[in-house]
Amino acid sequence: MESKMSNNSAGATQPARKYVPPHLRAQERSPSVPPAVGASSPMPGAFTRTPSNSSFAGRPSKPPSSLPPRTRRPDGYGKWLDGIHIPAPRNERLELDLFGEPGDPFKQSTGINFDKYADIPVEAKGHNVPEPIIEFTNPPIDPHLLENIKFARYTTPTPVQKYSVPIIGQGCDLMACAQTGSGKTGGFLFPILSECFKNGPVQTPPANPSKYSTKVYPTALILAPTRELVNQIHEEAKKFAYRSWVKPAVVYGGAPSGEQMRQLDRGCDLLSAAPGRLCDFIDRGKISLANVKYLVLDEADRMLDMGFEPQIRRIVQGCDMPSVEDRQTLLFSATFPREIQLLAGDFLKNEIFLSVGRVGSTSENITQTVEWAEDFEKKSVLLDILEGHMEPESNNRTLIFVETKRMADILCDFLLQNNLRATAIHGDRDQREREYALNTFKMGYNPLMVATAVAARGLDIPHVSLVVNYDLPSDIDDYVHRIGRTGRAGNTGHAISFFNQNNLNIVRGLVEILREAKQEIPIFLEQSLQQASVFGGRGRGRGGSRGRGMSSRGGGSGFGSPFRRTASSWDSPSNSTSFSHDSPAYWIQKS
Numbered sequence: 178m179e180s181k182m183s184n185n186s187a188g189a190t191q192p193a194r195k196y197v198p199p200h201l202r203a204q205e206r207s208p209s210v211p212p213a214v215g216a217s218s219p220m221p222g223a224f225t226r227t228p229s230n231s232s233f234a235g236r237p238s239k240p241p242s243s244l245p246p247r248t249r250r251p252d253g254y255g256k257w258l259d260g261i262h263i264p265a266p267r268n269e270r271l272e273l274d275l276f277g278e279p280g281d282p283f284k285q286s287t288g289i290n291f292d293k294y295a296d297i298p299v300e301a302k303g304h305n306v307p308e309p310i311i312e313f314t315n316p317p318i319d320p321h322l323l324e325n326i327k328f329a330r331y332t333t334p335t336p337v338q339k340y341s342v343p344i345i346g347q348g349c350d351l352m353a354c355a356q357t358g359s360g361k362t363g364g365f366l367f368p369i370l371s372e373c374f375k376n377g378p379v380q381t382p383p384a385n386p387s388k389y390s391t392k393v394y395p396t397a398l399i400l401a402p403t404r405e406l407v408n409q410i411h412e413e414a415k416k417f418a419y420r421s422w423v424k425p426a427v428v429y430g431g432a433p434s435g436e437q438m439r440q441l442d443r444g445c446d447l448l449s450a451a452p453g454r455l456c457d458f459i460d461r462g463k464i465s466l467a468n469v470k471y472l473v474l475d476e477a478d479r480m481l482d483m484g485f486e487p488q489i490r491r492i493v494q495g496c497d498m499p500s501v502e503d504r505q506t507l508l509f510s511a512t513f514p515r516e517i518q519l520l521a522g523d524f525l526k527n528e529i530f531l532s533v534g535r536v537g538s539t540s541e542n543i544t545q546t547v548e549w550a551e552d553f554e555k556k557s558v559l560l561d562i563l564e565g566h567m568e569p570e571s572n573n574r575t576l577i578f579v580e581t582k583r584m585a586d587i588l589c590d591f592l593l594q595n596n597l598r599a600t601a602i603h604g605d606r607d608q609r610e611r612e613y614a615l616n617t618f619k620m621g622y623n624p625l626m627v628a629t630a631v632a633a634r635g636l637d638i639p640h641v642s643l644v645v646n647y648d649l650p651s652d653i654d655d656y657v658h659r660i661g662r663t664g665r666a667g668n669t670g671h672a673i674s675f676f677n678q679n680n681l682n683i684v685r686g687l688v689e690i691l692r693e694a695k696q697e698i699p700i701f702l703e704q705s706l707q708q709a710s711v712f713g714g715r716g717r718g719r720g721g722s723r724g725r726g727m728s729s730r731g732g733g734s735g736f737g738s739p740f741r742r743t744a745s746s747w748d749s750p751s752n753s754t755s756f757s758h759d760s761p762a763y764w765i766q767k768s
């Protein structure tokens with residue numbers, strides 16, 4: 178190729194031109210350009226946005242041309258041979274991609290208050306609850322996983338990890354509730370991977386040679402409610418499965434299914450999935466759940482509420498997944514409304530219930546403020562807040578939550594018109610736009626992101642120092658998740674919420690949360706609470722947006738819940754729990 182280029186001088190006879198694929202042309206022109214290292218290279222053009230083109234301008238139209246072809250890169254996975262785990266050799270480039278340089282804030286985000294997690298009271302209820310681990314050690318953790326944990330530079334397990342590792346390791350089902358940003362992802366990934374590394378894969382049925390595309394049989398299935406969260410879990414799984422026989426894969430809607438199919442063909446032992454696309458692949462015969470040993474519902478209360486429950490039932494009970502007796506089911510969230518706890522019993526057996534702090538409580542690392550703002554003045558109050566918060570050279574990001582997709586666009590355009598670098602994420606944007614918005618926010622090109630509920634749960638974005646509830650949600654648990662995008666992994670954060678007469682439905686829950694977290698309660702909130710009580714305020718503010726009726730914490734709204742269970746609905750085989758579901762103390766802490 179090089180000799181052809183040198184022949185290509187003026188006057189020389191042109192040799193017959195060979196076709197060069199577009200992604201290699203730039204390499205031909207400038208062979209001296211070194212390949213870019215790492216996936217996190219800056220996105221060109223991110224600053225070239227114009228207000229009229231909103232937050233999607235400046236999108237790179239193709240990947241940087243200096244990247245080497247993908248096929249050259251070894252996948253970094255090991256194998257299981259004759260009962261022995263054989264890890265792949267180390268791959269420095271992949272390690273840099275997965276774990277970053279020491280001190281890379283995008284790869285390690287532990288903050289100064291990390292050690293304070295140890296002071297949070299933990300309650301573990303059920304039969305034969307094992308002792309928690311204190312450190313990352315072998316036993317019980319597989320040495321290969323310990324190595325990957327070291328690469329990730331985690332030194333101490335968080336409380337939820339301390340308990341979940343031995344509980345899941347001894348084969349129990351688990352319902353775990355721990356505050357936002359306290360390491361629940363590791364809480365399920367560590368024990369699952371550790372057990373997989375120790376025990377190897379389950380035998381899969383022989384492939385049908387007549388079929389071009391193979392069916393995959395994952396050992397672990399992790400379901401989560403949003404595409405971005407599913408992707409994030411997959412990225413974490415790739416870190417901790419590095420060099421092992423366990424191949425993580427991911428499926429979610431909005432992205433081309435052909436690419437996801439090809440990825441599945443390369444192997445799928447631990448599958449992170451959004452329910453819709455998973456059902457699609459099951460229907461197309463691409464995925465079988467017959468080998469699932471571990472089923473995880475992350476954000477389990479959301480996965481079992483009205484929007485997702487039918488799909489979850491179909492996946493868990495209507496396909497070929499092993500029965501509740503033959504698999505381990507693990508539910509994780511920061512909030513668990515009472516009716517969802519009851520519903521969850523259908524999917525569990527003899528579970529251990531773990532709560533780190535009170536169920537549904539907020540992290541103490543978050544300072545919470547509530548400001549009175551009428552709807553018409555919210556924009557100017559927001560500008561004032563941003564002006565005070567965004568120091569010129571700081572790395573700070575601010576996440577602004579609104580209730581509607583339309584409002585997300587309107588507010589984003591307003592910020593852009595005020596020369597603030599903002600983007601927006603919501604369900605009406607296509608997946609490419611959503612991912613681009615999230616990436617530019619993460620990288621700091623757009624330090625402001627306006628979001629609807631799609632960004633409320635699970636997303637772990639470094640440097641989010643402020644969350645603004647421009648519109649408060651009508652459900653107090655949604656509030657807990659939203660503000661939980663800041664103050665994560667021991668970092669401190671600030672949440673400011675705009676409150677007015679339209680938010681009376683959440684006032685009781687809000688006051689309780691603030692009181693419990695020892696935050697200041699403004700007088701207007703106390704007055705609104707009285708007003709809400711006179712006019713029949715809705716307990717803890719549950720039941721607004723998604724038709725969930727009962728209060729999670731004993732506020733007792735009496736609004737009809739689609740999930741209210743009668744005694745007879747517990748006659749399923751999975752009802753053999755060690756707890757009394759009738760008892761009000763059933764792993765709900767008294768508020």
Ligand SMILES: Nc1ncnc2c1ncn2[C@@H]1O[C@H](COP(=O)(O)OP(=O)(O)OP(=O)(O)O)[C@@H](O)[C@H]1O
Nearest residue numbers: 331333334335357358359360361362511635637666
């Ligand atoms: N043992 C650990 N040591 C240091 N950092 C950790 C540890 N475990 C997790 N983290 C970091 O803490 C952050 C939050 O973890 P994670 O996203 O799992 O929280 P979460 O509890 O699932 O939050 P949410 O409720 O919002 O979903 C991540 O950046 C993760 O890398």
